[in-house]
Amino acid sequence: MLSPAFLSQLRRLLPPHSVLHEREDLMPFESDGLSAYRNIPDVVVLPENEAQVAAILQLCHAEKIAVVARGAGTGLAAGALPIDGAVLLVLAKLNQIKAIDPLARTATVQPGVRNLAISEAAAAHGLYYAPDPSSQIACSIGGNVAENSGGVHCLKYGLTVHNILKLRAWTIAGELLEIGSDTLDSAGYDLLALMTGSEGMLAVITEVTVKLLPRPQRAQVVLAAFDDVAKAGAAVGNIIAAGVIPAGLEMMDRLAIQAAEAFVHAGYPLDCEALLLCEVDGVNEEVSDDIFTVREVLTASGATEIRTAESEEQRLKFWAGRKAAFPAVGRLAPDYYCMDGTIPRAQLPHVLRRISEMSAEYGLAVANVFHAGDGNLHPLILFDANTPGELHKAETFGGKILELCVEVGGTITGEHGVGLEKINQMCAQFSTPELVRFHAVKAAFDPDTLLNPGKAVPELHRCAEWGAMHISGGQLPHPELPRF
Numbered sequence: 001m002l003s004p005a006f007l008s009q010l011r012r013l014l015p016p017h018s019v020l021h022e023r024e025d026l027m028p029f030e031s032d033g034l035s036a037y038r039n040i041p042d043v044v045v046l047p048e049n050e051a052q053v054a055a056i057l058q059l060c061h062a063e064k065i066a067v068v069a070r071g072a073g074t075g076l077a078a079g080a081l082p083i084d085g086a087v088l089l090v091l092a093k094l095n096q097i098k099a100i101d102p103l104a105r106t107a108t109v110q111p112g113v114r115n116l117a118i119s120e121a122a123a124a125h126g127l128y129y130a131p132d133p134s135s136q137i138a139c140s141i142g143g144n145v146a147e148n149s150g151g152v153h154c155l156k157y158g159l160t161v162h163n164i165l166k167l168r169a170w171t172i173a174g175e176l177l178e179i180g181s182d183t184l185d186s187a188g189y190d191l192l193a194l195m196t197g198s199e200g201m202l203a204v205i206t207e208v209t210v211k212l213l214p215r216p217q218r219a220q221v222v223l224a225a226f227d228d229v230a231k232a233g234a235a236v237g238n239i240i241a242a243g244v245i246p247a248g249l250e251m252m253d254r255l256a257i258q259a260a261e262a263f264v265h266a267g268y269p270l271d272c273e274a275l276l277l278c279e280v281d282g283v284n285e286e287v288s289d290d291i292f293t294v295r296e297v298l299t300a301s302g303a304t305e306i307r308t309a310e311s312e313e314q315r316l317k318f319w320a321g322r323k324a325a326f327p328a329v330g331r332l333a334p335d336y337y338c339m340d341g342t343i344p345r346a347q348l349p350h351v352l353r354r355i356s357e358m359s360a361e362y363g364l365a366v367a368n369v370f371h372a373g374d375g376n377l378h379p380l381i382l383f384d385a386n387t388p389g390e391l392h393k394a395e396t397f398g399g400k401i402l403e404l405c406v407e408v409g410g411t412i413t414g415e416h417g418v419g420l421e422k423i424n425q426m427c428a429q430f431s432t433p434e435l436v437r438f439h440a441v442k443a444a445f446d447p448d449t450l451l452n453p454g455k456a457v458p459e460l461h462r463c464a465e466w467g468a469m470h471i472s473g474g475q476l477p478h479p480e481l482p483r484f
């Protein structure tokens with residue numbers, strides 16, 4: 001619990017409407033997009049400018065009070081989950097687009113600006129911001145940087161880290177860091193990359209300069225159906241091996257196709273096990289060449305049906321099913337649990353087969369809808385939280401999928417971050433010396449561990465306890481650590 005004296009100090013820094021303390025005002029902030037994890041915050045502050053952000057951080061630093069930053073709260077790993085005795089610092093009111101420079105092809109924006117709002121503002125100049133999380137209508141650019149978010153277009157255009165140039169960020173001590181530059185390289189350690197994906201644990205971001213791209217002359221999408229998920233998985237690698245880098249290469253399995261079709265009537269074939277959507281973009285001639293190659297590769301990979309969108313309307317219809325797939329799957333069961341792991345593309349057939357076997361072992365259905373080109377899986381595990389034990393079963397199953405990703409040379413997060421959700425799997429992904437270096441980096445920015453404590457990077461004793469329970473392939477993780 002925060003003391004009344006501390007709350008009074010907060011109120012002196014901010015206008016009355018920027019400090020929320022009543023239970024009914026705090027309830028909307030109890031979780032992010034992963035609503036299985038909830039905790040009502042002690043206090044929520046909504047600063048309206050950078051000076052207020054700095055003042056809040058300085059006060060919390062002086063009083064040794066923890067701070068959890070929050071953007072739009074769409075995160076799926078409980079990264080912005082409130083912590084007892086901490087301040088929840090919501091950046092949503094810092095929502096100004098400060099400048100668009102069409103010559104430099106950049107936009108400078110405050111952290112609360114929505115991802116899609118950047119492209120909407122840049123459209124007047126024929127430009128757009130490429131990383132496009134499916135949540136782009138709501139998620140904030142500050143959250144995107146903190147999670148290193150991705151989306152359909154990241155296969156060709158890169159993740160957030162590849163599409164930003166500069167940040168303004170504040171340490172917990174209230175010091176300003178100006179990171180990156182207007183040029184492609186800057187001197188010294190690459191703090192821009194370090195800050196990207198740091199999940200609110202190193203500093204609070206108050207301004208982002210993003211790169212903008214010219215809108216492509218033409219975009220065209222091919223839809224391909226397969227009678228076998230493994231064949232569709234292999235086709236993904238074959239397309240890229242043929243020299244085409246699609247603007248998007250997405251896959252859906254039978255359950256996801258049927259759910260999406262019932263929901264939005266995209267016209268998908270229903271008598272197949274997997275669908276691939278492959279979009280190419282660029283200048284006219286390049287798109288025509290790539291479409292030809294993609295169709296040839298899909299035929300050679302065993303596609304049972306191939307359709308090319310011949311109009312913009314048809315292209316959007318093909319995508320409508322994919323874009324609505326998450327809410328569509330949400331209609332199949334009372335709850336679903338969305339995992340996010342990444343694997344080398346070549347492992348897609350093996351991993352999809354193992355997920356299907358595990359689905360039978362756990363007795364929980366799984367729909368797969370994912371960024372296949374990036375090897376970024378999103379298995380949606382269906383369950384009913386009202387059935388005792390099912391949430392736990394879904395979480396255990398999800399954890400096993402992530403461990404499988406690590407086993408085949410992949411990673412436990414593709415774009416959603418670690419947060420609290422995947423903190424145990426960090427013990428499977430990293431060795432003790434690596435985790436020690438992570439803690440050293442954290443200490444360089446935040447020696448008192450006040451920014452988003454307990455998230456993303458596990459304490460070594462947590463790994464020791466987790467390792468004692470998770471012997472995998474005869475190997476005890478972190479054997480060098482004492483067991484408790």
Ligand SMILES: Cc1cc2nc3c(=O)[nH]c(=O)nc-3n(C[C@H](O)[C@H](O)[C@H](O)COP(=O)(O)OP(=O)(O)OC[C@H]3O[C@@H](n4cnc5c(N)ncnc54)[C@H](O)[C@@H]3O)c2cc1C
Pocket residue numbers: 032033068069070071072073074075076079080091111132133134135138139140141142143144145146147148149150151152199200201203204205206326415416452
């Ligand atoms: C339906 C749906 C679809 C999604 N699809 C995708 C997808 O395709 N790709 C993808 O990558 N993600 C996706 N997400 C996840 C989520 O939208 C992203 O992680 C997004 O970047 C989170 O942004 P946010 O503003 O909501 O951040 P929040 O959830 O508020 O916070 C996320 C993390 O960032 C930190 N943070 C937020 N703002 C700041 C700041 N200004 N300074 C420092 N730290 C900060 C928080 O502490 C927390 O750790 C999806 C989510 C939903 C609900």
